[in-house]
Amino acid sequence: MPILPNTEFLVAHYMPYTELPPEESGRESLWVDIPNSLFDPKKGHDLYGRYFHEAVLAEKLGFDGICINEHHATASSMMPVPSLIAATIFAQTTKLKVCVMGTPPNMDSPNRLAETYAMLDVMSGGRLEVAIPLGTPMEYWVNPVAPATARKRHREAIDIILKAWSSREATSHDGEFYHYKYLNVWPRPYQDPHPPIFIVGSGSLETVDLAVEYGFGYASTFSPIPKQLAALDYFQKKTIESGRTVRPSMFPLTVMTYVAETDEQALAEFEPHAKYYFDFLLRPGEFANLPGYIGLDELRRRGGHVLPSSHGRFDWDDLQNFYRVAVGSAETVADKIEKWAEEVGSNRIIFEVHTGDMPHWKLAKNMTLLAEEVVPELKRRRDTNQPRAEAAE
Amino acid sequence: MNIAQKITRPSMEGFERVEYDVAGTKTVVYSIGSGDPVVFLHGGATFPGFEFARVWARDRKVIIPHHPGFGESGDDDRINSVHDYVLHYLDLFDQLKLDRFDLAGHSFGAWIAAEFAVEHSHRLRRLVLAGPTGLVINEHPTPDFFKIRAADLPEYLTADPEVARGLFPDGHDVDFLVLGYRETTSLSKVCWDKPQGNPTLGRWLHRIELPTLLVWGERDRLCPIEGASAWTRGLPDARLEVVPGTGHLVFEESPAAIDTAHRFLAA
Numbered sequence: 001m002p003i004l005p006n007t008e009f010l011v012a013h014y015m016p017y018t019e020l021p022p023e024e025s026g027r028e029s030l031w032v033d034i035p036n037s038l039f040d041p042k043k044g045h046d047l048y049g050r051y052f053h054e055a056v057l058a059e060k061l062g063f064d065g066i067c068i069n070e071h072h073a074t075a076s077s078m079m080p081v082p083s084l085i086a087a088t089i090f091a092q093t094t095k096l097k098v099c100v101m102g103t104p105p106n107m108d109s110p111n112r113l114a115e116t117y118a119m120l121d122v123m124s125g126g127r128l129e130v131a132i133p134l135g136t137p138m139e140y141w142v143n144p145v146a147p148a149t150a151r152k153r154h155r156e157a158i159d160i161i162l163k164a165w166s167s168r169e170a171t172s173h174d175g176e177f178y179h180y181k182y183l184n185v186w187p188r189p190y191q192d193p194h195p196p197i198f199i200v201g202s203g204s205l206e207t208v209d210l211a212v213e214y215g216f217g218y219a220s221t222f223s224p225i226p227k228q229l230a231a232l233d234y235f236q237k238k239t240i241e242s243g244r245t246v247r248p249s250m251f252p253l254t255v256m257t258y259v260a261e262t263d264e265q266a267l268a269e270f271e272p273h274a275k276y277y278f279d280f281l282l283r284p285g286e287f288a289n290l291p292g293y294i295g296l297d298e299l300r301r302r303g304g305h306v307l308p309s310s311h312g313r314f315d316w317d318d319l320q321n322f323y324r325v326a327v328g329s330a331e332t333v334a335d336k337i338e339k340w341a342e343e344v345g346s347n348r349i350i351f352e353v354h355t356g357d358m359p360h361w362k363l364a365k366n367m368t369l370l371a372e373e374v375v376p377e378l379k380r381r382r383d384t385n386q387p388r389a390e391a392a393e
Numbered sequence: 394m395n396i397a398q399k400i401t402r403p404s405m406e407g408f409e410r411v412e413y414d415v416a417g418t419k420t421v422v423y424s425i426g427s428g429d430p431v432v433f434l435h436g437g438a439t440f441p442g443f444e445f446a447r448v449w450a451r452d453r454k455v456i457i458p459h460h461p462g463f464g465e466s467g468d469d470d471r472i473n474s475v476h477d478y479v480l481h482y483l484d485l486f487d488q489l490k491l492d493r494f495d496l497a498g499h500s501f502g503a504w505i506a507a508e509f510a511v512e513h514s515h516r517l518r519r520l521v522l523a524g525p526t527g528l529v530i531n532e533h534p535t536p537d538f539f540k541i542r543a544a545d546l547p548e549y550l551t552a553d554p555e556v557a558r559g560l561f562p563d564g565h566d567v568d569f570l571v572l573g574y575r576e577t578t579s580l581s582k583v584c585w586d587k588p589q590g591n592p593t594l595g596r597w598l599h600r601i602e603l604p605t606l607l608v609w610g611e612r613d614r615l616c617p618i619e620g621a622s623a624w625t626r627g628l629p630d631a632r633l634e635v636v637p638g639t640g641h642l643v644f645e646e647s648p649a650a651i652d653t654a655h656r657f658l659a660a
Contacts, residue, residue, distance in 0.1 A: 147581060
């Protein structure tokens with residue numbers, strides 16, 4: 001069966017700072033302790049301008065939404081406060097959804113985060129989606145949250161946000177970590193009772209459990225396909241056990257994508273930026289090794305390392321074989337997306353359209369070919385096959 | 394002068410091992426020797442072992458519990474502060490029927506020992522604090538343990554980094570990594586955001602009215618010797634013994650430190 005009806009197509013843009021001097025490539029870490037003397041505010045200003053322009057282009061090309069995320073003290077992102085990015089995109093667009101994937105709620109005041117998101121939802125007329133992460137290990141070095149209690153705080157903060165969004169009168173919260181005498185968001189969210197919520201995870205079953213418990217979707221981060229599929233199986237099994245149905249929108253399919261005229265040209269145009277991203281930008285050094293971040297069984301499964309070795313090491317074969325990377329002609333990319341969408345049963349496809357230090361022309365080319373060739377082709381296959389698929393049921 | 398000597402790889406051979414249930418938490422207690430009891434509270438990691446206890450055990454019973462969240466003891470979610478550890482040990486010492494005994498601690502264990510002594514000095518006879526953490530000394534801040542890179546750790550632990558390296562396994566050892574991660578996690582539960590220690594401990598040191606020995610490596614980089622005077626100023630009856638040419642793991646690096654503490658306990 002090809003892609004599902006009502007499939008939504010989104011892009012993801014992580015807005016990295018791409019103007020680091022090349023001699024910094026010897027640095028052990030570009031995260032947490034990177035000196036901000038390496039950040040040139042004028043170049044940063046120009047990059048923001050470019051990236052917002054690209055968000056507007058996503059709307060013009062007909063994409064349904066854009067996903068943005070949050071990282072701190074790293075050259076791989078200029079979005080430590082993604083709500084500001086969302087507000088700016090909303091102001092420059094009229095239809096585009098923004099999925100903020102997002103602020104770890106235990107690193108903000110939970111009520112203030114509920115207020116921020118509610119404001120965005122009202123200002124945008126209900127175009128906000130929220131994905132809630134625990135945050136990478138690296139974020140905890142630059143935020144005042146003890147990692148050993150991070151998961152408990154995370155859970156309690158989600159409770160507070162849900163309570164604040166769902167209650168139509170002043171309520172309160174008295175928990176282990178947070179106390180609110182009155183909890184009362186004003187404005188309340190535009191969407192009723194609140195924007196769609198996903199839990200962001202890298203495959204650890206503890207995080208899948210959290211999504212199932214709340215009935216949220218589960219958004220995989222960049223992690224190997226077998227691990228994503230294992231998480232999906234577990235998600236489906238647990239959701240059904242809890243008496244709920246699995247909706248196709250609950251498990252977004254995220255694909256690192258680059259489209260060009262031919263497979264060879266696509267790879268040639270894409271590869272240097274992937275290399276830049278994995279070898280250079282995504283380098284956490286020792287800061288990945290955060291005490292209290294993962295359970296001991298998980299640590300043992302990972303061979304004693306907190307983060308998988310994909311961080312800071314580019315291997316094209318590895319990427320092709322184990323990750324959802326679709327780089328090639330429109331046909332190649334459409335084939336891969338169709339296969340994976342079927343494998344996952346998702347009607348929500350997220351294209352990571354900007355990788356590493358990709359220049360604007362490549363991003364524009366990539367998004368344009370996606371919008372004008374890949375997405376229409378996927379829809380054509382759906383529409384021609386749909387009656388047959390229904391008849392077979 | 395560097396009097397450092399490499400001590401043999403730690404083992405628990407010859408120690409007696411007993412498991413206790415302390416309010417639902419498995420607590421493993423090793424002991425060796427016979428005589429008047431001295432309890433030793435280990436630092437933020439168990440891998441350095443307890444070889445020094447064999448010397449003390451010539452005329453004493455040395456009792457070495459593993460803290461909850463460390464070594465062979467179980468985890469306890471309810472322990473989130475040094476005071477929680479003090480209460481845990483109050484329970485354990487009752488079970489062990491220790492009425493009046495000597496207490497010694499190293500590093501993080503010395504912090505627990507000091508807080509225990511502040512509250513329960515009437516149960517103690519003599520106190521040994523070796524390379525203690527826990528006292529906030531604004532003029533001489535200690536390095537933040539959690540920020541030390543794994544590769545740099547040996548240089549922080551012993552004056553001669555080879556001594557510390559000898560305590561680490563050769564090559565990639567998942568069990569060792571997992572144990573270290575677990576113990577550092579347990580430590581982070583009580584002092585991730587307070588790496589300098591308990592800001593109110595200094596206010597109460599005067600309550601430790603018992604003979605106290607501070608054993609301190611002259612070249613301790615985790616708890617620099619400059620901080621020792623703040624302890625001697627605050628403790629009513631303390632003597633400082635500086636161990637030359639020695640780093641933070643005083644008992645692993647210096648037989649002289651073991652003997653000094655042994656003699657003090659014998660008095």
